[in-house]
Amino acid sequence: MRKPSEDEQLLERALSAADRTRVVRVERGVRRQATEVFEQLFGPTPAAIVADANTFAAAGRDVVDSFRRAGHPCPEPLVFDQPDLHADYPHVEAIGRYLASGDAVAVAVGSGTINDMTKLASHHCGRPYLCVATAASMDGYTAFGASITREGSKQTFECPAPVAVLADLEVIEAAPEGMNASGYADLLAKIAAGADWLAADALGVESIDPTGWQMMHGRLRAWIADPNGIRQGDRRAVHGLIQGLLVSGLAMQWTKTSRVASGADHQFSHLWDMQNHVHNGRAPSHGFKVGIGTLASSALYEQILPLALENLDAGRLAAEWPELSAIEADIENRFDRPELRAKALEETRAKYVDGAAIRDQLQRLRTVWPELRCRLREHLLPFDELAERLKAAGCASMPKQIGIAPVRLREAYRQAYYIRRRFTVLDLARHIQFFEPALAQIFGPRGRWPIEAPGRGVDEGGGF
Numbered sequence: 015m016r017k018p019s020e021d022e023q024l025l026e027r028a029l030s031a032a033d034r035t036r037v038v039r040v041e042r043g044v045r046r047q048a049t050e051v052f053e054q055l056f057g058p059t060p061a062a063i064v065a066d067a068n069t070f071a072a073a074g075r076d077v078v079d080s081f082r083r084a085g086h087p088c089p090e091p092l093v094f095d096q097p098d099l100h101a102d103y104p105h106v107e108a109i110g111r112y113l114a115s116g117d118a119v120a121v122a123v124g125s126g127t128i129n130d131m132t133k134l135a136s137h138h139c140g141r142p143y144l145c146v147a148t149a150a151s152m153d154g155y156t157a158f159g160a161s162i163t164r165e166g167s168k169q170t171f172e173c174p175a176p177v178a179v180l181a182d183l184e185v186i187e188a189a190p191e192g193m194n195a196s197g198y199a200d201l202l203a204k205i206a207a208g209a210d211w212l213a214a215d216a217l218g219v220e221s222i223d224p225t226g227w228q229m230m231h232g233r234l235r236a237w238i239a240d241p242n243g244i245r246q247g248d249r250r251a252v253h254g255l256i257q258g259l260l261v262s263g264l265a266m267q268w269t270k271t272s273r274v275a276s277g278a279d280h281q282f283s284h285l286w287d288m289q290n291h292v293h294n295g296r297a298p299s300h301g302f303k304v305g306i307g308t309l310a311s312s313a314l315y316e317q318i319l320p321l322a323l324e325n326l327d328a329g330r331l332a333a334e335w336p337e338l339s340a341i342e343a344d345i346e347n348r349f350d351r352p353e354l355r356a357k358a359l360e361e362t363r364a365k366y367v368d369g370a371a372i373r374d375q376l377q378r379l380r381t382v383w384p385e386l387r388c389r390l391r392e393h394l395l396p397f398d399e400l401a402e403r404l405k406a407a408g409c410a411s412m413p414k415q416i417g418i419a420p421v422r423l424r425e426a427y428r429q430a431y432y433i434r435r436r437f438t439v440l441d442l443a444r445h446i447q448f449f450e451p452a453l454a455q456i457f458g459p460r461g462r463w464p465i466e467a468p469g470r471g472v473d474e475g476g477g478f
């Protein structure tokens with residue numbers, strides 16, 4: 015018998031740590047074995063296939079055929095035929111009605127949208143589900159929670175991960191252009207997310223879970239090593255990518271938080287989701303937004319790492335630390351959408367610490383900085399290399415490619431800080447009161463994204 019590869023061993027270990035997902039199979043042609051896996055897990059329960067027109071053509075039809083050939087009960091599939099399908103709540107309700115009309119367990123055949131909608135609908139019906147992944151486009155297959163737009167705003171709903179995921183390499187290698195690139199950017203972001211976790215851990219804000227860390231970072235460098243291969247649909251590169259994305263979701267199942275897979279990089283993307291950002295009439299893919307968020311995070315690290323924080327004046331900085339009321343006033347000015355403002359206030363209040371706590375944290379930072387800085391330098395990839403890899407994989411590597419002008423990106427730093435309580439490089443920069451000076455560099459004439467005419471533009475006002 016062939017010895018399992020390092021990736022297969024890691025996937026096996028990640029799977030044994032997961033509390034919900036029992037089976038993950040990454041193989042060529044595995045869509046045709048859906049019945050076998052389904053019967054092992056759910057016996058003779060009917061299988062209800064949910065897909066869209068594209069994923070039905072790419073894999074869904076074969077999945078249906080495999081059930082019908084085996085004589086397994088399989089009602090007429092639910093196939094969404096909208097050309098530009100989004101994860102909207104009414105569709106979740108439609109899947110819920112479809113499932114509630116019988117006692118079937120759903121088989122989601124698709125990528126992020128179909129999987130997330132089926133995940134939530136199955137949860138509403140109190141049923142497990144199985145997923146046949148059709149693209150290496152994001153890490154949500156094996157993760158808990160679903161990202162769904164309800165009443166105009168994108169929200170994350172709590173719901174369990176699928177019991178099984180079948181990733182068919184034949185289908186994934188041939189995924190529509192940009193989909194695997196999106197997954198590559200989502201995986202590359204784990205570098206930035208890891209740096210944020212290192213910082214949070216060193217400052218005593220949120221400890222690193224060694225098992226989760228090992229799952230996510232043990233093979234990450236290998237998975238992201240061949241961006242050109244992703245663009246060309248190379249077998250090995252795409253195989254590594256889907257393995258990495260599946261393990262990432264399993265690591266989130268294990269740690270019960272998305273910390274392991276998401277830091278400031280994702281906060282930029284979430285912000286643009288909440289602002290319903292569209293470019294050329296469409297929402298840019300999750301991965302493309304996260305890729306730009308990763309560059310934004312990296313540009314900020316690049317400003318902070320040269321600082322001699324072991325010498326910072328904790329007492330002075332603590333004395334200058336703003337009161338919560340001043341921060342709340344800044345939030346009021348910075349967000350025009352009421353639901354976004356409410357979210358920013360809630361998250362910021364949850365993470366606000368007073369001057370005394372800031373002083374303690376900064377004193378700790380003085381002590382840990384020499385070692386933390388070394389670890390961050392070792393861990394991070396340089397900005398230029400990240401940008402090159404994104405470009406090579408076929409992702410957006412410049413903000414304008416997703417319709418974000420430099421002036422808006424600068425404002426996104428300020429807003430992204432407020433929308434989540436998670437400690438990231440944004441918090442690190444704020445705590446050392448280097449946030450605005452860093453932005454002045456990043457968007458200055460010699461910065462990463464120069465703003466042509468400083469002093470112009472509606473969001474010129476600096477924050478803290």
Ligand SMILES: [Zn+2]
Pocket residue numbers: 152153200280300304
């Ligand atoms: Zn992601």
